[in-house]
Amino acid sequence: MANGKTTTDFPFLQHSRSVAHVNNAKVMFIMRGAPGSGKSSLSKKLKEVYKKAVSCSADDYYMQNGVYVFDPLQHKTAHLYCHDLAARACDNQRHILIIDNTNIRQWEMRYYLDLAREHNYDVVLVEPKTPWRHNIDELARRNKHKVPREVIQRKLDTFEEMVPLYYGWFLNARDSQTLLQLGRYYLTECLRKFPELNRLIRKDRSEGVVDLFPGHDKLHCTAKFCDRGKVMNSLQYSRRDVIRDSCGKAFHLDIIGFMVTPQTLGARVKLNKAMLSLYDNDDEMTDEIVGALGAMSLKDSAGAQDKRSRKGKHSAKDQALFCPTYGCGSRAHITLGCAPGVRASQTGFDQMEIIECEQQAIRDPTLAKTVKNETAYFRYYGNGRSAIYLDKSVQYSTLFTGFY
Numbered sequence: 001m002a003n004g005k006t007t008t009d010f011p012f013l014q015h016s017r018s019v020a021h022v023n024n025a026k027v028m029f030i031m032r033g034a035p036g037s038g039k040s041s042l043s044k045k046l047k048e049v050y051k052k053a054v055s056c057s058a059d060d061y062y063m064q065n066g067v068y069v070f071d072p073l074q075h076k077t078a079h080l081y082c083h084d085l086a087a088r089a090c091d092n093q094r095h096i097l098i099i100d101n102t103n104i105r106q107w108e109m110r111y112y113l114d115l116a117r118e119h120n121y122d123v124v125l126v127e128p129k130t131p132w133r134h135n136i137d138e139l140a141r142r143n144k145h146k147v148p149r150e151v152i153q154r155k156l157d158t159f160e161e162m163v164p165l166y167y168g169w170f171l172n173a174r175d176s177q178t179l180l181q182l183g184r185y186y187l188t189e190c191l192r193k194f195p196e197l198n199r200l201i202r203k204d205r206s207e208g209v210v211d212l213f214p215g216h217d218k219l220h221c222t223a224k225f226c227d228r229g230k231v232m233n234s235l236q237y238s239r240r241d242v243i244r245d246s247c248g249k250a251f252h253l254d255i256i257g258f259m260v261t262p263q264t265l266g267a268r269v270k271l272n273k274a275m276l277s278l279y280d281n282d283d284e285m286t287d288e289i290v291g292a293l294g295a296m297s298l299k300d301s302a303g304a305q306d307k308r309s310r311k312g313k314h315s316a317k318d319q320a321l322f323c324p325t326y327g328c329g330s331r332a333h334i335t336l337g338c339a340p341g342v343r344a345s346q347t348g349f350d351q352m353e354i355i356e357c358e359q360q361a362i363r364d365p366t367l368a369k370t371v372k373n374e375t376a377y378f379r380y381y382g383n384g385r386s387a388i389y390l391d392k393s394v395q396y397s398t399l400f401t402g403f404y
Contacts, residue, residue, distance in 0.1 A: 007038060007129050008045055011249035019049060021250035021397045022096065025172035028121040029053075029248075030099045030109055032162075034155045036143030038128035043100040046126075053096040056085040059145070068145060083111050090119040097121070104155045106162060113404045120218045122170050124248040124401050125162055163229035163238045164402030168220040169253050169275070171334075175396045176219040179255065179267060183336040184209045186258045186376065186388045187265055193371045194380040201262050201384065213265040213337025221253060221269050221334050222348075223400070224280040237280055238402075246400045251275055253398045255334075256324050257376070258388040259347075259354050263339050266347040268325065269332040270393065276329050278400060281348070283331040321389055322368075322379065323358045330355055350385075357381040 011018040012029075029046060031039045047053055061078035062070050082101065089097050103109045116123045132138035134156065140149040171179065187209050191198040201212060226234035237243060254270045271279055325332070335347040361368040361381065371378045377389040 008042070009129060010042075010126070011246070012124065013045055013049055015249060017397070018248065018250040018399070021172070021399055022050065022248075024174075024397075025170075025399060026095050026119070026121045027399070028097045028099065028112065028116045028123050030103055030112055030123060030125050031101065032103045032109075032125055032127045033133060034102060034104070034139050034143075034152050034159075035145065035147040036139035036141070036152070037133040038130040039100060039102070039126075040144070042126060042128055043098050046098050050096045052094070053098050054085070054089040054094045055098045055100055056082050056089065057100040058082040059100070060085075070145060086112060086115055090115055090121070102155060104158055105160045109162070109404075116404075120173060122399050122401055123404055124399075126248075161229075161235070161238070162402075162404065163226050163234055164404045165228055166222050166226055167224045167238075167243065167278070167400070167402050168222045169251055169398035169400050170218065170220045170403075171253075171396050171398050173218060176217060179219055179334070179394075179396065180215050180336055182255075182394065183258050183265055183267055184213075187213070187260055189373065190258075190260050190378055190386050190388060193378050194369070194386060196382075197260065197380055197384060197386050201260075213339060215265075215337040216335070219334050219336070220403070221332055221398070222281065223275075223278045226402075228404075233280075242277055246278055247402065249400050251398050251400055253396050254393040255390070255396065256393045257390050258336075259333075259351055260386040260388070261350045261353075262384045263342045264335065264344075264347040264350050265337045266351060267334040267336055268351065268387075269334060270325060271329040271332050279329055279332065281331055283328055283352070319362055321377065323355075323362060324389065326355060326359075354381065354385055354387050357385055358387070 008014065012022055012027075013019070031043055033039045043055060043057075047055060058075075058078040058081065059068065061074065061081040062068050079101070082099075086097060086099060099109075099112050101108070113123060115121075127133070132142065136149065136153055136156065139152050139156075140147075143152065191201065191209075224234065224237055225231060226238065229235050229238075251274065252272075253275075254272075255267045256270045257268045259266045259268060331348050331351055333347055333351050335344040338344055338346065357367070358381075361379075367381065369380045375391055377391075378386065379389065380386045
């Protein structure tokens with residue numbers, strides 16, 4: 001036991017929903033740790049759980065007729081051999097890879113991380129939880145390849161923490177395409193129902209919806225943007241037990257609607273309590289957003305469009321429907337596409353603007369034009385701000401991990 005946890009207490013080994021998700025996704029497990037720390041045992045357990053996984057290890061290069069024959073002069077060649085194994089596995093669309101090397105420093109992992117990004121693999125970094133993983137005496141005694149004590153000590157001294165570009169919940173490729181198609185369907189409906197929005201977005205262009213908002217093959221909902229440790233408190237966030245224990249764990253993610261602006265197409269996410277414990281983004285309205293909303297003159301733009309809009313206050317039911325998220329977690333979203341030249345981060349700002357529009361429309365319902373179809377309510381708040389509220393949320397399986 002280590003800190004009350006077994007050495008195999010990882011969600012991707014013990015949690016049935018997580019195992020099922022990994023089996024239906026593309027995942028690269030990258031082992032990290034000093035010789036003797038328990039990486040090989042973990043790698044063996046991974047191969048027991050994921051029988052079709054491809055294991056890539058520089059140690060395999062030194063195996064001769066079942067005997068490990070280490071040659072320090074072949075160190076570089078052994079790692080190039082491991083690179084080639086991993087590249088061929090990716091090219092052959094093998095769904096699960098295990099990179100079983102020490103991976104002490106960041107540059108040692110860079111080849112595999114670039115490979116994962118190129119081939120759309122989710123990356124899970126795996127460090128053993130053995131109680132002796134930092135004990136030089138035990139590591140020297142336990143490592144099966146008789147690595148010298150001074151070499152092990154050097155690896156312990158030079159171990160580098162890895163903070164990703166961001167943490168998030170990642171959909172697999174199939175579900176990403178399904179959600180993209182759903183979002184584009186509602187975008188098409190939205191443009192058809194609100195001619196002013198259509199004019200603002202198309203600007204006399206004749207492109208299809210795919211070209212209006214080019215999307216990504218792999219979708220995710222960001223939990224924390226870290227910029228590889230440059231963002232304040234991102235290192236502390238990555239060290240939290242709940243974050244480390246959740247990496248490689250599957251979560252059900254609820255899509256409650258969509259949002260459309262001239263800049264972005266996004267899916268709105270409702271986070272449950274467990275997901276909120278991992279979420280750490282700024283959901284407060286900035287002065288810039290509030291100022292922009294003040295300049296939008298919502299009442300002049302949207303209220304004048306539909307003189308038949310219902311006067312007076314919304315009912316409690318309407319408030320729950322048209323203000324589905326507010327406060328912590330309200331910014332949670334999935335970027336489905338951006339107009340050319342627009343960065344994906346804009347989707348979060350657009351969503352915050354729409355949330356403020358929702359609050360204004362609760363106070364004055366004439367600020368929004370509302371249309372219903374068989375599966376959703378469509379609302380136009382003016383100035384290119386529109387939201388779609390689904391009658392029933394759509395749920396997808398996701399994997400929580402970092403993007404490196």
